[in-house]
Amino acid sequence: MTEANRTRRRLRFDEVRHDVGADGRCRIGVALEWKGETFLAEVDGLETPQGRLRACAVATLNAVMAATPAVRFELAGIKSVRAFDGWVVVCRVNATDSDRTYRLLGSAACEEETMLGRCTARSVLDAINRVLDKHLSD
Numbered sequence: 001m002t003e004a005n006r007t008r009r010r011l012r013f014d015e016v017r018h019d020v021g022a023d024g025r026c027r028i029g030v031a032l033e034w035k036g037e038t039f040l041a042e043v044d045g046l047e048t049p050q051g052r053l054r055a056c057a058v059a060t061l062n063a064v065m066a067a068t069p070a071v072r073f074e075l076a077g078i079k080s081v082r083a084f085d086g087w088v089v090v091c092r093v094n095a096t097d098s099d100r101t102y103r104l105l106g107s108a109a110c111e112e113e114t115m116l117g118r119c120t121a122r123s124v125l126d127a128i129n130r131v132l133d134k135h136l137s138d
Contacts, residue, residue, distance in 0.1 A: 010129050016117040028055040032063045039066040053078045056120040071097045086111045089123040095131050
């Protein structure tokens with residue numbers, strides 16, 4: 001099968017936007033792409049390292065649910081860990097579709113602390129992409 005004939009079965013991560021407010025809060029936006037359509041979700045959070053991670057993870061899940069309403073996702077937890085001169089973001093997500101409930105785990109690594117938002121979105125997608133495969137086939 002040629003590359004042109006193959007259908008991509010995963011949402012494509014596009015970007016993370018991070019705006020800081022004067023009140024100690026932030027607004028995180030995550031954009032995902034599927035079949036030429038962009039799904040953007042924005043979430044307010046605390047302007048702290050953990051607050052930014054959580055807001056980015058929830059925004060990613062909201063963008064995914066906009067693309068695939070047949071599955072509901074809930075963030076159970078998100079954590080960044082400094083390891084071997086880099087960072088690893090690990091997330092836990094609960095997913096429910098018409099057939100069953102899933103407890104999912106995802107991770108992603110990055111070299112720089114400034115890239116943790118992008119790494120957070122990738123860890124969420126790593127956790128949920130296997131469940132989404134059956135819902136994104138059309």
